[in-house]
Amino acid sequence: MPCSAVTLSLATITSIIAVALLAIAFTTDNWLYIEVKRTAIQNYLSKHSDPQSQALLENVNSKYYYYTRTKGLFRICYPKERPPTVKTYLSPLETHCNNVNYYIPDENNDTKDFTDDAWTRLHMGRSMIALFIISFIAVFAAFCTGVTGCWKRSPGNITATAILMLLACLLSAGAMGLWHGVEYYEKEKQVGEEFYQQWNTVLRDNTRVNYEWSYMVAWVGVGWSLVAAILFSGAAMCLRGEREREEAINMQYLMPGNLMWMGKPISIYQLLEATDTKIFKIKCHSIHYKFNIRNAYPFFSHTFIQI
Secondary structure, eight states, X not given: OOHHHHHHHHHHHHHHHHHHHHHHHHHOSOSEEEEEOHHHHHHHHHTOOSHHHHHHHHHHTTOGGGSOEEEOSSEEEESSOOOTTSOOEEXXXXXXXXXXXXXXXXXXXXXXXXXXXXXXXXXXXXXXXXXXXXXXXXXXXXXXXXXXXXXXXXXXXXXXXXXXXXXXXXXXXXXXXXXXXXXXXXXXXXXXXXXXXXXXXXXXHTEEEEEOHHHHHHHHHHHHHHHHHHHHHHHHXXXXXXXXHHHHHXXXXXXXXXXXXXXXXXXXXXXXXXXXXXXXXXXXXXXXEEEEESXXXXXXXXXXXXX
């Protein structure tokens, strides 16, 4: 089996896997799992009768950050109890969720009091979504060039497919980097009662944050897209090598030995282009010509153009 057939098959399979994994990660809500031990918090606060503890006890039953939740790119979902003060809806997976707000559009001008850190986090979040979308567009373009390249067995189209898959890999990796930037700002920079910096000690001690399977699937998808780009590049090299070997065989068949033109020897030394009409570059007494072979014989059907 030709090298190009094997590598193209593997490249197609890996690119499908990469796109599927990235799409699953992009649309699911299990990037972070934030486990809040509500019972432990309630037991601790019930043992203290001071006003501050009683106020915190009210927050435990109303604020969403006192509830166990999963967080994705677009939704925050509550797999167990859900906060009564937050308006939720059922996600496609039958989980109660509310949307992550990227303020697009900001109709009520809710961002007017944002700090610089809040704006940075918001811009990184928006850019992250944009990079993921552009990466999917690059994959769609790669699909078009890949189908054309397989149909025509064109090394150029397959090379373009490899470049587009590499671009998709870099864009999705950049989106992942921005996601980590958003996560860092939420934990270390952002100011607000729902963010880690202003959590009380009891909430911090009884909350565990873990990366979930959507996050892992996203990174695996980035890796597979890189593998697909490498395989498409290898397939293009295989196709180019196979085409050169075919051209060499055709040239030997069409031009078996030296030719004479007007009594002078002609030496063919470079194949310029391989099409249905073979075009050779020839040298005749220090003058270069393009040799257009329309038929192998008779010789008078050959056309010479000085270059």
